Amino acid sequence: MAHKFYDLFPVKKPVIGMIHLAGQNGGEKVRRALEEILIFENEGINGAIIENYHGSTLDVVAALSRISERGTKLILGVNILKDSYRSFEIANRFGAKFVQFDSVQPTDLMLDVYDNMRRMYPSVSVLGGVRFKYTRPTGNPLKKDLNYAMQICEAVVTTGEGTGMETPIEKLKDFRRLMGDYPLIVGAGLNAENAYWQLGVADGAIVGSFFKNGDTQKPIDIGRVKKLMLEVRKLR
Numbered sequence: 001m002a003h004k005f006y007d008l009f010p011v012k013k014p015v016i017g018m019i020h021l022a023g024q025n026g027g028e029k030v031r032r033a034l035e036e037i038l039i040f041e042n043e044g045i046n047g048a049i050i051e052n053y054h055g056s057t058l059d060v061v062a063a064l065s066r067i068s069e070r071g072t073k074l075i076l077g078v079n080i081l082k083d084s085y086r087s088f089e090i091a092n093r094f095g096a097k098f099v100q101f102d103s104v105q106p107t108d109l110m111l112d113v114y115d116n117m118r119r120m121y122p123s124v125s126v127l128g129g130v131r132f133k134y135t136r137p138t139g140n141p142l143k144k145d146l147n148y149a150m151q152i153c154e155a156v157v158t159t160g161e162g163t164g165m166e167t168p169i170e171k172l173k174d175f176r177r178l179m180g181d182y183p184l185i186v187g188a189g190l191n192a193e194n195a196y197w198q199l200g201v202a203d204g205a206i207v208g209s210f211f212k213n214g215d216t217q218k219p220i221d222i223g224r225v226k227k228l229m230l231e232v233r234k235l236r
Helices: 002-008 026-043 057-070 086-094 111-120 142-152 169-179 195-201 222-235
Strands: 015-019 047-051 075-079 098-101 125-129 155-158 184-186 204-207
Touching: 002 125, 015 026, 015 222, 026 047, 026 057, 026 222, 047 057, 047 098, 057 075, 057 086, 075 086, 086 098, 086 111, 125 142, 142 155, 142 169, 155 169, 169 184, 169 195, 184 195, 195 204, 195 222
Parallel strands: 015 047, 015 204, 047 075, 075 098, 098 125, 125 155, 155 184, 184 204
Antiparallel strands: none
16 A cells, blocks of 8 residues: 555655644634645645644534635645544545544554445545554554554554654654555654654654644744755755
8 A cells, every 4th residue: 555655745755734723713713724725835845634633523624625615736634533534535525635543553443434434435545643642552562553554554654652742763763664665654743853864764744733833723833834844855
């Protein structure tokens, strides 16, 4: 399945921006999402995940509807927290190319539902978490967890202990050693200071709180986006 991710993101070291849907009401959430899409496009970000972090599933749908009407060159993804299976149908409806699951371990999946969604929406890729922030440990060796994930998704995402916290470089190296050239994504804690080293090991990154100076309720700081992408371009 690895080739499907590289087809989706043919650029080296893709950066995927997280859209948290912050705002006081649905209208503001959608307006801010459109503003963030424009910033990402202008600054060379490659994709965006629309997530109900500060909103509802209906807010995700509203934002994707407006983005679809407007059009975008970004590769779009969907993450419906606490109801990830809904992400497939929503992604398919609005032409989003992938969904994110915080964990694709058997202890966290309703496998029958997951398999059914994959059969129903074969064009929707999955970025699946392994040893992801706030998820329960499986108790298995890392190799077993990774081998399982690599069978059922297009890329593996991992993080440190929490939102905005740096993913340990040794953790990334352990994943890389066991995964070979299978796509590995840094899911949290990437910033302008560590991007060169982290993306020297990983194949791409999902970035959210760094762009907002650690507070996901804040607007994006364009200067931070520029600074990060400067480091990414050095690797390319």
